[in-house]
Amino acid sequence: MRRIYQELIQDHLLRLRQMVFLMGPRQVGKTTLSLAAAEIHPRHSYFNWDNPAEKLLFIEGPDAIAKQADLLELAKEKPVLIFDEIHKYRKWKQFLKGFFDAYERTSKMIITGSSRLNVYKRGGDSLMGRYFYYRIHPLTVAEITAPYLIEDEIRKNPKPISDEDWNALMEHGGFPEPFLQRSKSFSRRLQAIRKDQLFREDIRDGTRIQELAQLELLAELLRKQAAQAMDYVSLSKKVGVSIDTIRRWIEVLKSFYYCFSIQPWSKNISRSLLKEPKLYLWDWSLVEEEGHHHENLVASHLLKAVHFWTDRGLGNFGLYYLRTKDKIEVDFLVTKNGKPWFLVEVKTKAKGLSSSLYRFQEETGAPHAFQIAFDLPFVDKNCFEEKGPILVPAKTFLSQLV
Structure with missing residues (x-):
């Protein structure tokens, strides 16, 4: 299936x-995205x-x-080289x-990684100025219904997702x-493999834990407490390690894409x-x-959107939540260039x-x-035309993101 990132990567390679x-x-x-994006070039390795x-x-x-990729031969167009899982090499940087x-003038490069590359996108990096990063997320409603780039952040014309795709996504x-297999047994087996790879390969080989x-x-424990505020003291007691260790380990799990957190x-x-x-x-x-x-x-949909918009250079976007000491709360706030842009409250069923x-x-x-409800049917209406608080179907709202 076509993904929105494919067009993004191809545009980068061309420009x-x-x-x-x-x-x-x-x-x-x-890897699939890398190969698909490189296919438009006559030569790729x-x-x-x-x-x-x-x-x-x-x-x-x-x-x-370079020798293996024939970079020393005269070519009309620059070949594309894909380096997969190179973060496992101690001297990859x-x-x-x-x-x-050495070879910028004679080649284009795509680098993939499932862990350490995210560490080096911050400051103090000798690679600075030599790369742009794109954070790849799972499929979402908008990518399934309209996998193409638009100039702005929000899709003004929401598109309905089929019941089959919606149920598979859920x-x-x-x-x-x-998502494509739509088999409970396949999903369970893949989850088990991913879990084993995370702890028995990635974290074991990539950390000192x-x-x-x-x-x-x-x-x-984090899986069971997803979508809740973190209680470091409780986690420390249950796991049997210090609070500082809990904090460090959560950062490790985040760096290997098991979970992510948002701040108030x-x-x-x-x-x-x-x-x-x-x-989450x-x-x-x-x-x-x-x-x-x-x-x-x-x-996950909102994080994908703020990452995608930021990585494209449309602005600096952030994802937060709101909560007071009196436990008054709204689930999400999305910011644009440091200013609040829209609020989102999530409800399973529509109510006041x-x-x-x-x-x-x-x-x-x-x-x-927006207060979005999962039990409401899709409405073919741009919800971002509304200013005050409004009740919106989840299928409509999510189809207007990325």
């Missing part, structure tokens, strides 16, 4: 000199660190890869810098294979919480309780508008406030 960094969890489709023969080429250095500096999640059984217990927004909010993050899973199909499952699905939306829209000055 920009920088390397493409594709970051995201295992089985989200990074694929190198995988996990292939023993190609591993030797990486170790030999940039010239060995040094290799890429050397390769780019039950099997947005990772491409389980020895207490993998306790880390696995923490991951299971406090500017102009009276009696706001300041530090307590809420946690990358695979919302793992969340069992219905209300938390729906909230996690929306959180939450008074919290009115309060927080006034305090934040956000132009839009």
Whole structure:
């Protein structure tokens, strides 16, 4: 199936000199996207660190890869080189810098990674200026119904998702294979494999953590507490490690795309919480309780949107939640260039508008406030034309994102 990232990567390869960094969890489709994007170029080569023969080429250095890819031959167009799982190479950063500096004029490069690449997108990076990164997310409603780029952030013409696709997205999640297979047994088997790879390969090989059984217990506790504020003290007691260790381990799980967190927004909010993050899973199909499952699905859609908009250069977007010390709460706030843009409250069933939306829209000055309901049928209407708090079908709202 076509994905929106394919057009994004192809556009980058045609216009920009920088390397493409594709970051995201295992089985989200990074390799498939890389190969699909490269196919429009007459010449492209694929190198995988996990292939023993190609591993030797990486170790030999940039010239060995260049020779294998025929970069020393005169060519009308620059060939595309894909380096897959290169983050497993201890000297991957040094290799890429050397390769780019030597062969930027004769090649285009796509780099994929499921863990460490995200660490190096921050400051203090010797690769700075040599790459742009794109964070790859699972499938979402808008990508299923309209997998093409638009100039603005919001899709003004919502498109209905079929009942079959909607049910598959709800039950099997947005990772491409389980979504397309639509088989409970297949999804369970793939989840088991992904879990085993996470703890027995990625974290074991990529960190110094020895207490993998306790880390696995923490991951299971986080799964059961998804869409809730994190209680470090309680987690510390249940896992049997210090609070500081819990914090470090959660950061590890986040870096390997098991979960993500959002912070409370406090500017102009009276009696706001300041530090307590809420946690969600990358695979919302793992969340069992219905209300938390729906909230996690929306959180994933919103995170994908703010990452996509930011990575495209449309602005600097952020995702937060709102909660006061009196436990008055709205599930999500999306910001644009540091200013509140729209509020989202998630409900399984349609009912009266939450008074919290009115309060927080006034305090934040956000132009839009939505209460989205999962039991309402799709409505062919741009909900972003509305200013005050309004009840919106989840199928409509989500189809207008990414």
